[in-house]
Amino acid sequence: MGLRDILTGRHSVQGPAPDRLFAITTAYVTLASEHQIESRGSAAIVFQALATSEFETTLRETEEVVSATGGESGTKVSSQNDSYGYRWMVLKNPEASGSVEDLAVGINAVSGSIETAGYGERLLCAVFAFAAKDEKIYFIYNYKRGYWYPFVPAAGEQQQSTERELQIKAQMASELPMEPEVERWFPLWGIPI
Numbered sequence: 001m002g003l004r005d006i007l008t009g010r011h012s013v014q015g016p017a018p019d020r021l022f023a024i025t026t027a028y029v030t031l032a033s034e035h036q037i038e039s040r041g042s043a044a045i046v047f048q049a050l051a052t053s054e055f056e057t058t059l060r061e062t063e064e065v066v067s068a069t070g071g072e073s074g075t076k077v078s079s080q081n082d083s084y085g086y087r088w089m090v091l092k093n094p095e096a097s098g099s100v101e102d103l104a105v106g107i108n109a110v111s112g113s114i115e116t117a118g119y120g121e122r123l124l125c126a127v128f129a130f131a132a133k134d135e136k137i138y139f140i141y142n143y144k145r146g147y148w149y150p151f152v153p154a155a156g157e158q159q160q161s162t163e164r165e166l167q168i169k170a171q172m173a174s175e176l177p178m179e180p181e182v183e184r185w186f187p188l189w190g191i192p193i
Contacts, residue, residue, distance in 0.1 A: 020146050020177050021108055024128055024139060027175035028100040031130060035171055037137055040129040041093035042193035043103040045110045048122045049087040055119060062113040063089065066106045073102040080192060086124065088192050103128065111143065129193045137168065138191060139176070147179035151187055160187050 031037040049055065059079070066077045066089075074094040081087055091106045093099070107126045114123055123143040130137040138151040150168040152161040165185065169178050179185060 020148075021111070021126060021141055022104055023148070023176050024141070025101045025104050027139075027172060028130075030172070030175050035132070035168075037130050037132045037168075039100050039103075040131050040136075040193070041095070041103075042091065043107055043126060043128045044088045044090045044191070044193050045107050045126045046086050046088050046124045046188075047114060047119075048085070048124065049081070050119065050122065055117075058113060058117040058119070059087075059089070062110050065113070066091065066109050069106070069109065073099070075102055075106055077106070082190055082192075090193055092193070100128065125188075127188065127191055127193065129191070135164075137164075138188070140186075140188065142179065142184070145179060145184065146177065147184075148176040149179040149185040151185070153187075153189075158187075158189050 028039055032039075049059070063077050063079065066075070076092045076094075077089065078092075079087055079089045089110050091103050093102060111120075111123055111126070114120060120143075125143060126141040128139045128141075130139065136153055138153075139148055140151055141148050150165045150172075152164045152168070153159070154161040166182075172178065
């Protein structure tokens with residue numbers, strides 16, 4: 001890392017291979033057919049935004065590219081900041097169209113643009129929304145670790161169903177590279193998808 005990188009907040013981080021992110025594109029078939037867990041048609045990528053014009057330009061251009069490429073499937077892109085100071089770029093498929101593949105391609109395009117611009121260390125995770133009956137289930141991909149883990153919010157405020165998460169891990173361990181250290185399964189509250 002050089003002085004310019006320190007001053008601008010940019011440097012290269014050797015991230016995990018994108019094929020781990022794309023594991024969700026085949027895993028969702030098993031989720032739906034064997035476990036009745038269906039995609040809710042939305043995903044998001046979470047990162048620490050930088051208050052620089054260069055970073056904001058990168059994000060604006062990325063959002064335009066994802067919007068343009070999502071035109072065929074009808075995927076909509078929006079972004080918002082949360083109360084913790086993180087930026088969420090949200091991709092949503094219209095009802096009864098689009099696919100997990102479209103969402104994964106869009107999320108990969110966003111992360112790839114951020115990494116190419118030299119801000120890869122700002123990436124936190126990608127989140128894909130699923131449901132089983134009335135139960136919300138999220139699959140979270142940790143960019144720094146290169147692993148997936150389930151997050152199942154329980155009834156009540158800021159509680160999670162650890163038992164259900166462990167059940168899902170056991171069911172999907174052969175399909176997704178799951179985070180082996182359960183203490184690294186960080187809950188995300190206020191997910192906007």
